[in-house]
Amino acid sequence: MTALMLPQLFDIVPDALLLVDAEGRIIRANGNAERLFGHGNDGLVGLSVEALMPADARERHLQHRLGYMSSPRVRPMGQSDQVLVGQKADGQQFPVEIALSPIETAHGRHYLASVRDISESQRVRQALVRASYDAFIARLGQMALDAGSEQQLVRSLPGMLIDELQADAVALAFPESDGHAIDVRVAGQINGEALCHILSSRWALLEASLPVDRATILDDRQLELLAEAGEGFACGAATLLRDRDHPTGILMVLSTDTRPIQHDILHLIQGVAVLVAAIMQRRRTAEQLAHAQRLDALGQLTGGIAHDFNNLLTIISGSLQLLDDEYAPHQGARDLIAGALHSVARGASLTSKLLAFARRQPLAPQSVKLHQLVHDLGTMLQRILGESFSLTIECHRGLPPAHVDPCQLETALVNVVLNARDALPGNGEILLSVGEQWVRPQEMEELQAGHYIVIRITDRGMGMSASTARRAVEPFFTTKSMGQGSGLGLSMVYGFTRQSRGMLHIDTVHGRGTTVSMYLPVATSLPERVLPPRHRVEGARQTILVVEDDPGVRRIAVSFLQAAGYVTLEACDAVEALAIAKMHPETALVFSDVMLGGAMNGHALASTLREQLPGLAVLLTTGHDDAPDVSPDLGHCGTLLRKPYRREDLLVAIQQLIA
Incomplete structure (x- = not known):
């Protein structure tokens, strides 16, 4: 361009x-x-x-200008990869494009700059970029819906981000619960094994350096941490994947290009991280729901089996007790009967554990101060554990009381402590600590907000794998060898804590140990004073109505009562029992199963009979019942006898009620 063209150019160029x-x-x-x-x-x-x-760009521009003037050339618009910014007289800034051309004049070489405001075109380009990113997020979301598991999405995501952002490397890393990266997915110019090694030793440092709520550009120190995994990364961005209140992973995008990472890219990275975290959280929630439903189904199944099994045990136990009387002079026969009764007792113990898992065992919760309970139990446990194992108890006196069944709590603690012993390699220390915790609303999915006592049993033994931990509370699941365990210990503890309106939590790392935490509600009243047992009263011969839908169990009950001198009446259901009672107003007591079938159960039958026969004593029995031990309508004249029962227990209960 020549100087002669300038006047016309200045007038006509827009x-x-x-x-x-x-x-x-x-x-x-x-x-x-x-x-x-x-x-x-x-x-x-x-x-x-x-x-x-702008003032902060002037020195940089001066250097560019001097370089250009030393080697001038025609430079059209759109060839610079820099974001150029102009500034008006009032300080307002705006994006520009500039074309340059040297001009020879009579006064020496001058330089013509053509400047264009590209605010509108930049907005259009930015809108196109954002539309592309939005489409990417939508495509990712649809892919998540179509994928069989989130792992398919995790495997594909790094490569998809590289294509979308034209980056050199993308990595997704997920840590173990103890902070060591165990799963790294990468794409592009990065060594996955090297990155895994880096993150395994420096996870906490990198995690702490990242903001919790947004994607950020990596600084030189952070890039230096990742240098061993790839060559020449000049810039990068990263964000945390979060699950509620804790990080679950890191998404990183890395580049060898020195151009700064734009805000829209950071926004995309953050959006992808939020979507991936939500998908993973949805999967975990679905797994937890399926696990809870499976346990509930197992609970219903085992509860039903326990009920039927208790009926069978009642028949077997009753028959053996009657045989014991008949063969009293024969010592050999009595020894065989005693062994069989011992096996019945073991079967009853098994059904008790099944009912505990099913959350249908009878509980007698009360206000319990745990300091004395755990120290007394600790003395007994230390004898069981032996000299090779030490049990340390941490429980201060100032803790509030727990609302819990003390007997079932002791059984649960014994089960967990013995499991901890079995996880240790021949010797070691077990820690039993008791504390308190306030749980905020929605802080824990399985717990209502409130005040809880937390009992933790910790060992530094073998720990459990993730797959084993998921099944740890399922009944009959055990990793012990044949004959070393029934697989019902933790099942019982799980059912007991849930039935007590608490929670069981297992925190374990394979090869490092396990902590089992039992959350139990704090009592709202002081511990009750223990009353002395009632004095046993001998009763006279009376008429007793036996109501039982299982003929075998009914025959055993009738045999026990007739042998003790009572007059018995029999009914197989509530309808027949009401008819018989109407014909026999002399009936002194009704002995009824709770589960009778039909529209009326044992509680309802007893209430109806009490209306017909005021003063009628009621004794209920069951092998499976989550109802209260005594119906509120029955008052002091109703009580509950658990199957399988011994003859002595039945007769004592009847004597106490009709005396």
């Missing part, structure tokens, strides 16, 4: 034109330039060209 001398001073500007930069007539003449840009 862009802002600036003529600059070798010192960088503006010697001429057209009207478009004065309007663009907000200066009046000839207000630009004499200014340094750096005065038309």
Whole structure:
């Protein structure tokens, strides 16, 4: 371009034109330039060209200008990869594109700059980029819905992000519960094994350096941490994947390009991280729900089996007790009967554990101060554990009482402590600590908000794998060898804590140990004073109505009562029992099963009979019942006898009720 063309050019070109001398001073500007930069007539003449840009960019531009003037050339618009910013007289900034051309004049070499405001076109480009990113997120979401598992998405995501962002490397890393990375998915120019090694030793450092709520550009120190995994990463961005109140992973995007990472890219990275975290959380929630439903189904199944099994045990036990009387003179026969009765007792213990898992065992919760309970139990446990194992108890006296069944709590603690012993390699220390915790609303999915006592049993033994931990509370699941365990210990503890309105939590790392935590509600009243047992009273012969839908169990009960001198009446259901009672007003006591089938159970039958026969004593029996031990309508004349029962227990209960 020549100087002769300048006057016509300045008048007709729609862009802002600036003529600059070798010192960088503006010697001429057209009207478009004065309007663009907000200066009046000839207000630009004499200014340094750096005065038309932000202060923090002036020194950098000066160096670029000097380099250009040392080797001038025609440079059209759109060839610079830099984001150029102009500044008006009032300080307002706006994006620009600039074309440069050297011009030879009679006064030496000058430089013509054509400046164009690209605010609108930049907004269009930005909108297109954001639309592309939005489409990427939508595609990712649809892929998540279509995928069989989130692992398919996790495997594909790094490669998809590389294609979308034109990055050099993308990595997804997920830590173990103890902070060691165990799963790293990468794509691009990065060594996955090296990155896994880096994160295994520096996870906490990298995690602590990242903001909790947004994607951020990695600084030089963070890039240096990752240097061993890839060559020449000049910039990068990362964000945490979060699950409620704790990180579950890190998403990183790395590049060898020195260009700064734009805000829209950070926004995309954060959006992807939120989506992936939500998908993983949904999967965990679905797994927890399926696990809870499986345990509930197992609970219903085992509860039903326990009920039927207790009926069978009642028949077997009753028959053996009757045989014991008949063969009293025969010592050999009595020894065999005693062994069989011992096996019945073991079967009853098994059904008790099944009912505990099913959350249908009878509980007698009360206000219990745990300091004395755990120390007394600890003395007994230390004898069981032996000299090779030490049991340390931490429980201060100032803790509030727990609302719990003390007998079942002791059984649960014994089960967990013995499991901890079995996990240790021949010797070691077990810690039993008791504390308190306030649980906030929605802090724990399985617990209502409130005040809880937390009992923790910790060992540094073998720990459990993730698959084993998921099944640890299922009945009959055990990793012990044949004959070493029934697989019902933790099942019973799980059912007991849930039935007590608490929770069982297992925190374990394979090869490092396990902590089993029992959450139990704090009592709202002080511990009750223990009353002495009632004095046993001998009763006279009376008429007793036996109501039982199982003929075998009914025959055993009738045999026990007739042998003791009682007059018995029999009914197989509530309808027959009501009819018989109406014909026999002399009936002194009704002995009924709770589960009778039909529309009326034992509680309802007893209430109806009491209306017909005021003063009628009621004794209920069951092998499976989650109802209260005594119906509120029955008052002091109703009680509950658990199957399988011994003859002595039945007769004592009857004597106490009809005396």
